[in-house]
Amino acid sequence: MCGIVGLLVKKPELRDSLGEMMVPMLVGMTERGPDSAGMAVFSEPVRAKNRKFSLYAGDLGFDWAGFEKTAQSTFKGGCVLAVKVNHCVLETAADAAAVRRWLSDGYPGLHLLSVGRSIDLYKDTGLPAEVAARYDFRSMRGTHVVGHTRMATESAVTPAHAHPYTAGEDFCLVHNGSLSNPHSIRRKLELQGIHFDTDNDTEAACRFLEWRMREGDDLEAALQRGFEEFDGFYTFLMGTQNELALVRDAFACKPAVVAETDDYVAIATEFRSLAHLPGVDHAELFEPKAQQMYVWRA
Amino acid sequence: MNKLVELHRRFQEEGSATFDRSMIDYIHRAAATGLYEIRGLGAKRKLPHFDDLVFLGASLSRYPLEGYREKCHTKTVLGTRFAKKPVELAIPITIAGMSFGSLSASVKDALGRAATELGTSTTTGDGGMTSEERRSSKTLVYQCLPSRYGFNADDVRRADALEVVVGQGAKPGGGGMLLGMKINERVARMRVLPQGVDQRSASRHPDWTGPDDLAIKIRELREISDWEKPIYVKFGATRVYHDVKLAVHAGADVVVIDGMQGGTAATQAVFIEHVGIPTLAAIRQAVNALEELDMRGKVQLVVSGGIRTGADVAKALALGADAVSIGQGMLVALGCNHDQYWQDGAFHSAAPDYAALGVTPGHCHHCHTGRCPVGITTQDAELERRLEPEAGARRVRNYLKTLNMELTTLARACGKQDVHHLEPEDLVALTVEAAAMARVPLAGTNWIPGSSA
Amino acid sequence: MTPVEFDLRKRSVRELNEFLHRRLDGTRRVRALNPDGAHAIAVGINAPIDVDIEGHAGYYAAGMNQQARVTVHGNAGPGVAEGMSSGRVHVKGFASVAAGAAAHGGLLVIDGDASLRCGISMKGIDIVVGGSVGDYSAFMAQAGRVLVCGDAGDALGDSLYEAVIYVRGQVKSFGADAHEEPMTEADHAAVSRLLAEAGFAHDPGEFRRVASMRSLYNWTADANQEY
Numbered sequence: 001m002c003g004i005v006g007l008l009v010k011k012p013e014l015r016d017s018l019g020e021m022m023v024p025m026l027v028g029m030t031e032r033g034p035d036s037a038g039m040a041v042f043s044e045p046v047r048a049k050n051r052k053f054s055l056y057a058g059d060l061g062f063d064w065a066g067f068e069k070t071a072q073s074t075f076k077g078g079c080v081l082a083v084k085v086n087h088c089v090l091e092t093a094a095d096a097a098a099v100r101r102w103l104s105d106g107y108p109g110l111h112l113l114s115v116g117r118s119i120d121l122y123k124d125t126g127l128p129a130e131v132a133a134r135y136d137f138r139s140m141r142g143t144h145v146v147g148h149t150r151m152a153t154e155s156a157v158t159p160a161h162a163h164p165y166t167a168g169e170d171f172c173l174v175h176n177g178s179l180s181n182p183h184s185i186r187r188k189l190e191l192q193g194i195h196f197d198t199d200n201d202t203e204a205a206c207r208f209l210e211w212r213m214r215e216g217d218d219l220e221a222a223l224q225r226g227f228e229e230f231d232g233f234y235t236f237l238m239g240t241q242n243e244l245a246l247v248r249d250a251f252a253c254k255p256a257v258v259a260e261t262d263d264y265v266a267i268a269t270e271f272r273s274l275a276h277l278p279g280v281d282h283a284e285l286f287e288p289k290a291q292q293m294y295v296w297r298a
Numbered sequence: 299m300n301k302l303v304e305l306h307r308r309f310q311e312e313g314s315a316t317f318d319r320s321m322i323d324y325i326h327r328a329a330a331t332g333l334y335e336i337r338g339l340g341a342k343r344k345l346p347h348f349d350d351l352v353f354l355g356a357s358l359s360r361y362p363l364e365g366y367r368e369k370c371h372t373k374t375v376l377g378t379r380f381a382k383k384p385v386e387l388a389i390p391i392t393i394a395g396m397s398f399g400s401l402s403a404s405v406k407d408a409l410g411r412a413a414t415e416l417g418t419s420t421t422t423g424d425g426g427m428t429s430e431e432r433r434s435s436k437t438l439v440y441q442c443l444p445s446r447y448g449f450n451a452d453d454v455r456r457a458d459a460l461e462v463v464v465g466q467g468a469k470p471g472g473g474g475m476l477l478g479m480k481i482n483e484r485v486a487r488m489r490v491l492p493q494g495v496d497q498r499s500a501s502r503h504p505d506w507t508g509p510d511d512l513a514i515k516i517r518e519l520r521e522i523s524d525w526e527k528p529i530y531v532k533f534g535a536t537r538v539y540h541d542v543k544l545a546v547h548a549g550a551d552v553v554v555i556d557g558m559q560g561g562t563a564a565t566q567a568v569f570i571e572h573v574g575i576p577t578l579a580a581i582r583q584a585v586n587a588l589e590e591l592d593m594r595g596k597v598q599l600v601v602s603g604g605i606r607t608g609a610d611v612a613k614a615l616a617l618g619a620d621a622v623s624i625g626q627g628m629l630v631a632l633g634c635n636h637d638q639y640w641q642d643g644a645f646h647s648a649a650p651d652y653a654a655l656g657v658t659p660g661h662c663h664h665c666h667t668g669r670c671p672v673g674i675t676t677q678d679a680e681l682e683r684r685l686e687p688e689a690g691a692r693r694v695r696n697y698l699k700t701l702n703m704e705l706t707t708l709a710r711a712c713g714k715q716d717v718h719h720l721e722p723e724d725l726v727a728l729t730v731e732a733a734a735m736a737r738v739p740l741a742g743t744n745w746i747p748g749s750s751a
Numbered sequence: 752m753t754p755v756e757f758d759l760r761k762r763s764v765r766e767l768n769e770f771l772h773r774r775l776d777g778t779r780r781v782r783a784l785n786p787d788g789a790h791a792i793a794v795g796i797n798a799p800i801d802v803d804i805e806g807h808a809g810y811y812a813a814g815m816n817q818q819a820r821v822t823v824h825g826n827a828g829p830g831v832a833e834g835m836s837s838g839r840v841h842v843k844g845f846a847s848v849a850a851g852a853a854a855h856g857g858l859l860v861i862d863g864d865a866s867l868r869c870g871i872s873m874k875g876i877d878i879v880v881g882g883s884v885g886d887y888s889a890f891m892a893q894a895g896r897v898l899v900c901g902d903a904g905d906a907l908g909d910s911l912y913e914a915v916i917y918v919r920g921q922v923k924s925f926g927a928d929a930h931e932e933p934m935t936e937a938d939h940a941a942v943s944r945l946l947a948e949a950g951f952a953h954d955p956g957e958f959r960r961v962a963s964m965r966s967l968y969n970w971t972a973d974a975n976q977e978y
Contacts, residue, residue, distance in 0.1 A: 002510060003510070031513065032510045032513070033510075151509065151510060151544070151547045152543075176510070177508065178508065233507060233508070250886075251867075251887075252848065252866070252867050252885070252886070253502075253507035253508070253848075254507070254508065254511075255511075255828070255829060255847060255848065257847075269510075270788055270809060270810075270828065271787075271788030271807050271809060271826070271828060272787060272788035272789065272809055273788075274788070275787035275788050275807070276787070285807075285826060285844070285845075286845070287845070287847055287866050289885075290867065290885070290886060333970055445872070446834065446852075446853035446872055446874070449834060449853065450815070450834065450836055450855060451795050451797065451815035451816075451817055451834065451836060452797075452817075452836075454795070454815065455795075478968075478969055489893075490855070490874040490875060490893045490894050490912075491893060491912060492912065492913060492968065494968075494969070495912075495968040495969065496968065496969045496970050500872065500891055504833070504849055504852040504853050504868065504871040504872040504890075504891075505810075505811070505829060505830035505833045505848075505849040505852040505853070505871075506829070506830070511810075511829070514790050514791075514809075514810045514811070515810075515811070517790060517791055518790065518791040518794055518810070518811040518814050518830075521764065521765060521768045521791040521794050521795065522768075522791075522794050522795030522814065522815050523795070524768070524769060524772055524773070525765070
């Protein structure tokens with residue numbers, strides 16, 4: 001019930017066109033996922049002490065101006081807010097844990113979508129083309145991007161249930177498929193003190209991988225553990241600060257296709273999303289093999 | 299003294315609820331054979347079902363319709379969403395998919411004739427479309443199953459509707475099964491299998507997995523059939539609420555849900571009894587899913603799994619189904635578990651054949667053996683002749699007529715001019731479980747357990 | 752005779768299929784331009800015509816084909832030629848999962864690799880793959896032949912019935928009930944013919960025969976079967 005897309009540009013001069021290249025890919029997955037869309041963009045990291053927080057206000061008619069004032073006065077040394085419709089990226093050098101606490105205590109209705117030095121994350125309900133227009137995805141620049149379109153089953157199509165899921169910092173995951181043991185994984189992680197927003201299977205996978213990386217595994221080792229623990233059918237596409245990673249389970253029932261040129265590597269659930277990329281006629285096209293990790297570095 | 303011995307003996311013969319007679323037999327059987335038990339029919343154990351609901355008929359606050367002077371309409375249309383030619387039925391009672399292979403060709407013929415006379419549809423099964431069924435059944439739903447036995451483009455074009463089978467109530471998550479003694483030359487040829495092999499169908503479709511890919515598969519079938527025929531999606535009742543939503547998103551014109559009482563000709567007993575939810579618990583989930591998507595009336599709902607009487611039909615409709623589908627009941631109408639069969643102008647006793655299976659009429663579930671004493675679930679040339687198509691058709695026709703009469707009787711008693719005007723508020727429940735599952739109040743109260751409303 | 756052209760950037764797949772089903776009127780050749788990965792292109796044809804799909808096709812290209820000769824001048828998505836009964840489908844690039852699934856007849860040629868489950872549930876089709884095939888190929892294959900010029904992945908021919916697989920390269924592992932058998936004269940002849948029909952110039956002598964042991968055809972408690 002969804003489509004996934006990913007794009008990593010290999011040449012610095014293409015970073016400015018990342019969004020432009022990505023939007024048709026996302027829109028190409030509309031039929032698979034007409035109800036909501038999400039995108040995580042990774043761009044040059046901000047200063048080491050700073051963190052960016054992607055925030056989503058939903059339909060609240062949220063008072064961003066008031067929010068900014070309070071933020072500025074709370075966090076001496078300032079913060080910068082970039083607001084688009086009902087979304088905002090807040091950048092600050094304040095302690096990340098303190099900011100998270102301040103947000104959850106003071107603004108429980110505001111959704112914290114991501115934290116990191118590179119990542120900005122957007123999720124909203126609506127057709128992919130609408131969501132892309134609302135946040136001006138076309139203008140986004142960066143090194144790599146992970147996107148997702150969703151076919152919802154819940155009546156309230158909430159951002160909490162939309163992908164990409166994030167955990168920790170500068171990490172996100174999108175998923176096509178269905179895990180069959182997500183609740184056991186979630187309970188195991190909850191015992192480790194990890195908090196979940198939903199009972200969604202993708203969130204379980206995301207927090208599992210983030211937990212492994214927090215425990216010292218690199219992404220590959222974390223995914224290897226994932227192969228052992230996850231049951232079901234899945235194609236995962238992940239973004240870290242400088243990598244795009246893709247993996248399919250042993251049955252490989254959920255599709256994925258990759259197009260790679262000297263300029264970019266693009267991934268999508270269906271070729272339809274790749275059909276209009278520049279130079280795709282001469283790209284190396286292939287389907288990722290089952291149970292193999294594909295990692296591309298920005 | 300004898301009395302004391304007798305008392306002692308009875309005292310010693312203390313049964314266990316956990317290891318009762320049937321459980322002991324089960325373990326003895328497993329120890330002897332090393333294989334799970336395979337049998338026919340659906341879940342046998344007592345489950346919350348339609349019998350636990352009753353209608354609130356007319357009184358001072360609701361006025362009834364006259365028995366036969368005042369019309370009670372039963373016309374039912376399925377597949378209005380996308381198809382150029384929706385399926386139009388005279389009654390909301392259809393005949394469910396049962397394979398040629400599990401059933402004989404004569405049975406498929408008989409079912410088709412009866413359905414045509416009553417203006418309703420039959421459904422193929424896990425063995426493909428037989429010429430007998432296509433000839434005799436005016437409205438034929440063609441199933442596309444994981445096995446794809448006999449599934450071909452010519453029959454797609456010949457069908458009146460297509461039904462993508464994700465699963466069935468008897469075994470949600472499992473594929474069809476037909477044992478070797480029923481794979482005769484014709485069945486083998488139609489299924490492209492060696493004769494005599496114990497056939498197990500796949501449980502997943504070969505070329506799609508998941509609702510997003512189902513959407514593309516449905517599109518393909520629509521393209522092949524030039525958008526003419528409604529496409530049904532059928533699944534066994536498990537996570538009904540989500541599955542119905544996904545089926546609608548995937549493009550289904552009609553959703554068919556089959557509760558755990560749904561029958562089969564051959565499946566592992568453990569599957570039949572322990573997987574899937576009762577039909578009663580499935581209906582409201584399905585209806586809520588459709589209502590939330592604003593698809594009530596646009597995507598139709600067919601309910602199956604233990605529909606036996608006109609009362610069952612009426613209750614299913616009242617809870618929100620657009621139609622019901624009957625499998626086992628049709629076979630019983632034909633003569634399943636009858637102690638006699640009709641052949642060459644006379645009744646004959648089937649008792650010796652039941653005895654040969656180690657059962658008595660009324661307690662037989664041995665469809666899987668192919669030794670059906672009344673010639674229904676068999677491929678044996680000799681036994682097959684015990685079910686004459688015309689005689690069988692007459693019985694099924696009578697059964698359908700009776701069901702429809704009972705349905706309209708109940709609907710009229712509730713003041714309805716159309717059976718599709720029956721609604722949940724016409725019902726109350728007799729038990730807490732039924733009230734919770736069907737989401738209707740316990741009789742005499744306002745209480746619907748399990749709902750916050 | 753000039754082929755009839757459909758530019759799928761301007762016209763719908765539905766229009767194309769309707770034309771192929773009902774309005775051929777003696778047309779012998781149709782070209783579908785700019786497929787761009789669209790699904791269900793050229794499905795349900797029942798006429799001896801030539802169709803060229805000029806680019807990459809999505810799912811179910813040439814699905815349930817009868818009599819037609821369909822060529823995909825690019826790659827094909829999942830289920831290419833699924834349910835085909837007759838005719839010929841040729842994929843010049845690679846084919847995704849479930850190529851030729853549940854197909855009853857005809858010939859499917861794939862110049863490149865085929866992904867997982869090539870020939871799953873096949874019922875009489877012949878499939879010739881110039882490259883390699885993925886895991887679970889010929890899963891529950893009932894009849895027909897799969898000829899693999901490259902390698903085969905894991906679980907080749909799991910639950911195989913009467914279909915026969917000819918492999919030239921390595922087999923990563925065999926599925927339940929599948930094993931290698933000696934090639935006979937008839938096998939060599941069949942391989943030669945299939946190679947010729949597909950247009951691949953390999954030595955038939957390099958192919959090995961994989962078929963069913965038929966030990967799972969019937970249940971036996973003592974046989975320690977995996978059920």
